[in-house]
Amino acid sequence: MYFGCHLSAGKGAAAMVETARSIGANTFAFFTRNPRGSKAKQEDPADAAKAVRLLEDYGFGKLVAHGAYTMNLCTADPEARAFAADVLADDLRRMAALPGNFYNFHPGSHVGQGAQAGIEQIAQALRQALRHDYPVTVLLETMAGKGSEIGGRFEELQAILDAVGSAQVGVCLDTCHVYDGGYDLVSDLDGVLAEFDRVIGLNRLKALHLNDSKNPFGSHKDRHACLGEGSLGLETFRRIVNHPVLKDKPMILETPNELPGYQQEIALLREMES
Numbered sequence: 656m657y658f659g660c661h662l663s664a665g666k667g668a669a670a671m672v673e674t675a676r677s678i679g680a681n682t683f684a685f686f687t688r689n690p691r692g693s694k695a696k697q698e699d700p701a702d703a704a705k706a707v708r709l710l711e712d713y714g715f716g717k718l719v720a721h722g723a724y725t726m727n728l729c730t731a732d733p734e735a736r737a738f739a740a741d742v743l744a745d746d747l748r749r750m751a752a753l754p755g756n757f758y759n760f761h762p763g764s765h766v767g768q769g770a771q772a773g774i775e776q777i778a779q780a781l782r783q784a785l786r787h788d789y790p791v792t793v794l795l796e797t798m799a800g801k802g803s804e805i806g807g808r809f810e811e812l813q814a815i816l817d818a819v820g821s822a823q824v825g826v827c828l829d830t831c832h833v834y835d836g837g838y839d840l841v842s843d844l845d846g847v848l849a850e851f852d853r854v855i856g857l858n859r860l861k862a863l864h865l866n867d868s869k870n871p872f873g874s875h876k877d878r879h880a881c882l883g884e885g886s887l888g889l890e891t892f893r894r895i896v897n898h899p900v901l902k903d904k905p906m907i908l909e910t911p912n913e914l915p916g917y918q919q920e921i922a923l924l925r926e927m928e929s
């Protein structure tokens with residue numbers, strides 16, 4: 656199985672692969688640029704090529720890069736929206752240096768324009784970025800439905816997928832977000848997956864973010880907790896890790912940890928595998 660965590664991209668791609676391996680991970684996530692800004696690192700093709708070789712040598716699963724939090728494809732200001740669309744396209748172009756991996760992002764917040772307008776704006780940015788046919792699969796993240804966030808309901812993600820009309824787009828399921836959003840992973844994991852299948856289709860589910868939640872079911876809050884220290888609990892993660900539909904997907908921790916804590920959680924997940 657493929658377990659990993661969020662890593663700092665500071666020392667480059669090859670260094671991230673080595674760091675991941677050193678803590679027992681065989682996939683990982685990283686921000687393609689400053690998560691709270693928009694500045695991207697200088698590209699380093701030799702480093703990327705080395706990372707590609709290491710990923711192959713070490714038998715890693717697909718990586719799950721993460722777009723900046725500030726990239727809002729459905730912000731109300733047309734100029735800011737165009738900038739966000741350019742950032743998306745540039746991120747997908749950059750992902751070509753690590754071909755065949757995933758790029759996940761938060762669909763966006765419609766900031767009062769209404770979900771329908773937001774969905775159309777997100778889809779338009781994706782259609783534009785995907786025209787270039789870069790070797791990357793784009794993932795929409797399931798959200799907690801905080802404020803005017805799009806993606807708190809499976810129907811909204813499906814509407815984006817429909818409007819984009821590309822097999823190159825899938826979904827990354829964040830356990831904290833989905834539970835906060837009102838999908839009961841704790842008492843009815845099979846029911847949530849059946850609902851995902853009915854609305855979106857499980858063939859579109861490509862990766863997971865494994866996070867416990869500091870808040871109760873349906874709270875729409877989005878505060879991550881370490882595994883077993885929140886309202887989801889370890890038994891829920893044991894079921895997720897061993898679920899036949901989920902077990903081959905990259906599972907990324909975004910828990911409030913530094914590397915030693917992530918190492919422990921990855922070991923815990925590996926112990927849970929039955």
Ligand code: FE
Binds near residue numbers: 760796
């Ligand atoms: Fe995220």
Ligand code: FE
Binds near residue numbers: 796829864909
């Ligand atoms: Fe997440």
Ligand code: ZN
Binds near residue numbers: 879
């Ligand atoms: Zn979150």
